[in-house]
Amino acid sequence: MLTPEDLQRYSRQIILPQVGQAGQERLKAARVLIVGVGGLGAPLALYLAAAGIGELILVDPDHVSLNNLHRQILYAIEDLRQPKVEIAARELSKRAPTKITTHTQALTEENAADLIQSADIVCDGTDNFTARYLVNDFAIKHGKPNVHAAIFQFQGQISVFGANQGPCYRCLFPNRPKNAPSCAEAGVFGVLPGVMALFQATEVIKLILNLGDPLIGRLLLYDALAAKTSEIKFRRNPNCPSCGPNRNESFLSKAYSDLQSCEMNPTVPELTPLELKQELESPNPPIVVDVREAHEREISTLPNTIHIPMGEIADRIQELDPNANLVIQCRSGGRSAQVAAYLLGQGFKQVRNLATGINGWAKTVDPTVPTY
Numbered sequence: 001m002l003t004p005e006d007l008q009r010y011s012r013q014i015i016l017p018q019v020g021q022a023g024q025e026r027l028k029a030a031r032v033l034i035v036g037v038g039g040l041g042a043p044l045a046l047y048l049a050a051a052g053i054g055e056l057i058l059v060d061p062d063h064v065s066l067n068n069l070h071r072q073i074l075y076a077i078e079d080l081r082q083p084k085v086e087i088a089a090r091e092l093s094k095r096a097p098t099k100i101t102t103h104t105q106a107l108t109e110e111n112a113a114d115l116i117q118s119a120d121i122v123c124d125g126t127d128n129f130t131a132r133y134l135v136n137d138f139a140i141k142h143g144k145p146n147v148h149a150a151i152f153q154f155q156g157q158i159s160v161f162g163a164n165q166g167p168c169y170r171c172l173f174p175n176r177p178k179n180a181p182s183c184a185e186a187g188v189f190g191v192l193p194g195v196m197a198l199f200q201a202t203e204v205i206k207l208i209l210n211l212g213d214p215l216i217g218r219l220l221l222y223d224a225l226a227a228k229t230s231e232i233k234f235r236r237n238p239n240c241p242s243c244g245p246n247r248n249e250s251f252l253s254k255a256y257s258d259l260q261s262c263e264m265n266p267t268v269p270e271l272t273p274l275e276l277k278q279e280l281e282s283p284n285p286p287i288v289v290d291v292r293e294a295h296e297r298e299i300s301t302l303p304n305t306i307h308i309p310m311g312e313i314a315d316r317i318q319e320l321d322p323n324a325n326l327v328i329q330c331r332s333g334g335r336s337a338q339v340a341a342y343l344l345g346q347g348f349k350q351v352r353n354l355a356t357g358i359n360g361w362a363k364t365v366d367p368t369v370p371t372y
């Protein structure tokens with residue numbers, strides 16, 4: 001039940017006909033698990049608490065360090081070396097009446113079932129594949145929606161996995177990556193996790209209130225440098241080891257070994273424009289798939305490409321031969337890396353990304369091609 005203080009505190013939200021008192025009560029009754037209270041989890045927790053979520057369950061084994069502060073805005077200089085979840089609980093309690101439950105250990109195979117079952121919705125704010133696969137697989141197993149976000153340098157992604165029979169992270173990326181750089185090597189643009197965390201908070205609240213179109217079966221990508229978003233639509237993979245009918249626990253647990261990486265997704269092999277030029281002149285040239293939009297092809301194109309815009313890849317996947325030697329190309333190599341990772345996840349055998357895209361080709365191979 002909402003208190004008189006609640007009615008006042010949330011009045012600007014309650015006045016929205018899509019929320020109302022009934023919606024605010026649903027938010028108050030909701031329990032949301034946030035795995036990782038760092039760049040994503042800290043701003044996510046702030047906004048979920050402010051919105052009136054009844055209980056936040058925070059899981060993070062880390063302590064606050066100085067190099068966290070440029071993005072993890074719950075924490076201050078006097079909090080250095082303190083457990084993040086405890087500082088987060090203290091700071092959130094100052095701001096909102098949300099109940100905060102804290103866990104100072106990492107999410108593991110041993111505690112994941114209990115933690116995930118204790119929540120209505122799970123938020124993946126982790127920064128490594130081990131935890132990302134753990135969150136995904138246990139959320140699927142226990143029928144909880146998993147609101148996922150990940151960041152890498154200037155790029156972010158967000159999706160809602162496992163809700164309403166929708167696909168999961170492993171439908172996109174069944175296997176863990178082989179070689180990925182560590183967090184310290186990768187770097188992160190400080191505001192980016194905040195942007196993605198607010199996308200997450202929005203999706204959490206929409207799920208609780210059953211509002212709008214949730215990001216189910218859609219991976220929304222945000223490129224901060226280009227100030228652009230794009231989207232990959234994807235379906236449930238009937239052979240998915242996590243959400244498919246033949247869930248494979250032994251396959252899944254192989255991903256839970258200690259693998260630390262800040263990348264968003266498994267890495268894909270790539271080639272440079274010069275290498276592509278040489279291969280295109282060889283007796284067995286690869287097939288180049290241009291995943292840009294039609295209006296971009298009016299500016300520049302490579303010879304003999306197949307054109308499938310990124311947003312149509314899942315619907316038109318049957319136009320591509322899974323055994324063919326494919327090179328995926330876009331403007332500068334970002335979107336094409338996502339599509340290449342998706343195709344590899346769908347069982348395509350030989351897929352590479354054209355690093356630096358057609359703009360890189362213009363710079364290093366053919367200066368007559370315009371850049372944009």
Ligand SMILES: [Zn+2]
Nearest residue numbers: 168171240243
């Ligand atoms: Zn799946």
